[in-house]
Amino acid sequence: MYFSTKIIKNVLNTSIMKWGKGSCECYPKYKVLSRYCMQKHSSDNIFIDFHGNWPETEKSVFLNEMRVLPNFLSNEEEAQLLDEVEPYLKRLRYEFDHWDDAIHGYRETERKHWYPHNRKTIQRISDVAFNGQIMSYIHILDLDEKGVIKPHVDSTRYCGDTIAGMSLLSNSVMRLIRTDEKKYQQNKTSEDVDSSYRNQPKPSTINNFYADILLPRLSLYIMSHSARYNFTHEILANENSQFKGEKILKTRRISIICRNEP
Numbered sequence: 014m015y016f017s018t019k020i021i022k023n024v025l026n027t028s029i030m031k032w033g034k035g036s037c038e039c040y041p042k043y044k045v046l047s048r049y050c051m052q053k054h055s056s057d058n059i060f061i062d063f064h065g066n067w068p069e070t071e072k073s074v075f076l077n078e079m080r081v082l083p084n085f086l087s088n089e090e091e092a093q094l095l096d097e098v099e100p101y102l103k104r105l106r107y108e109f110d111h112w113d114d115a116i117h118g119y120r121e122t123e124r125k126h127w128y129p130h131n132r133k134t135i136q137r138i139s140d141v142a143f144n145g146q147i148m149s150y151i152h153i154l155d156l157d158e159k160g161v162i163k164p165h166v167d168s169t170r171y172c173g174d175t176i177a178g179m180s181l182l183s184n185s186v187m188r189l190i191r192t193d194e195k196k197y198q199q200n201k202t203s204e205d206v207d208s209s210y211r212n213q214p215k216p217s218t219i220n221n222f223y224a225d226i227l228l229p230r231l232s233l234y235i236m237s238h239s240a241r242y243n244f245t246h247e248i249l250a251n252e253n254s255q256f257k258g259e260k261i262l263k264t265r266r267i268s269i270i271c272r273n274e275p
C-alpha cells in the first residue's frame with residue numbers, strides 16, 4: 014500500500030475521524046476507520062518511515078512492536094485529561110538548565126488517582142496495551158514548544174517491557190534508532206546500564222537503521238519488547254521535526270505515559 018502525504022495531512026487535521034467505523038484486526042477491542050488500519054504484515058505503515066537498511070525480519074517484528082493508534086482520544090477526552098493535569102503542571106517550572114538530561118524544556122509529574130471519566134481512558138490503555146497489567150503511577154510529561162526529548166532508553170529498573178503514550182495538544186515525530194542488541198533487556202544486573210531513569214547511549218543514524226514515527230495529537234503509541242529495548246527513542250526538536258518530507262510543527266506537547274512493572 015502506498016500512503017500519500019495527503020493521507021498524512023488528513024490524519025493530522027482530522028479530529029472528526031473517530032474510533033468506531035469499520036474494524037481493525039490489529040486492535041480487536043477498538044474499531045478504527047478501516048482505511049487507516051495498519052496491516053499486520055505489511056511493510057508499509059502510514060505512521061512509520063523506515064530509514065537505512067532494515068533486515069526484513071526486524072522490520073516485521075518492529076511493525077508489531079511499535080504501533081500508533083490514531084484518534085485514540087476524542088477532543089472531549091483530551092480536554093478532560095488536560096483539566097485534571099493542568100493545575101498540577103502549572104505549579105512547576107519548565108526545566109531548561111541541565112543540558113545533560115535526556116529531556117530538555119519540560120516539567121513532569123505522576124498521578125495515581127484519576128477522576129472517574131479519565132480513569133476510564135487510562136483503563137482503555139491498560140486493556141489495549143497491557144492486558145490489564147499497568148503500573149498504578151501514570152507519568153505526565155509537559156514538553157515546551159522549545160523542548161526536546163533526546164535519544165534514550167528507559168531504565169529497565171523502573172519500567173517493564175511496554176511503554177504506551179497518549180499525545181495531547183500537538184503532533185510530533187518520534188525517532189527510534191537501533192542500539193546495542195540486548196544491552197537494555199530486562200533483568201540485566203549491570204549497574205552502569207541501569208543507574209539512571211533514562212539511559213543515554215549515543216546512537217548513530219550513519220550505517221544504521223532507524224524509523225521516524227508520526228505521533229498525531231490524540232493518538233496513542235504502544236512501544237514494546239525490542240522496539241523498547243533495542244532502540245533509543247526521542248522526540249525531534251522543532252527544527253528537525255519532519256515526516257516523509259513534511260514539516261511537522263510541534264507546539265507545546267503533553268504526553269501521558271503508562272508503563273508496566275519491571
Ligand code: OGA
Pocket residue numbers: 154162167178211246268270
Ligand atoms: C520518557 C519518554 C515519550 C513521550 O519520558 O521517557 O520517552 O511520549 N517520553 O513523551
Ligand code: MN
Pocket residue numbers: 165166167211246
Ligand atoms: Mn522514554
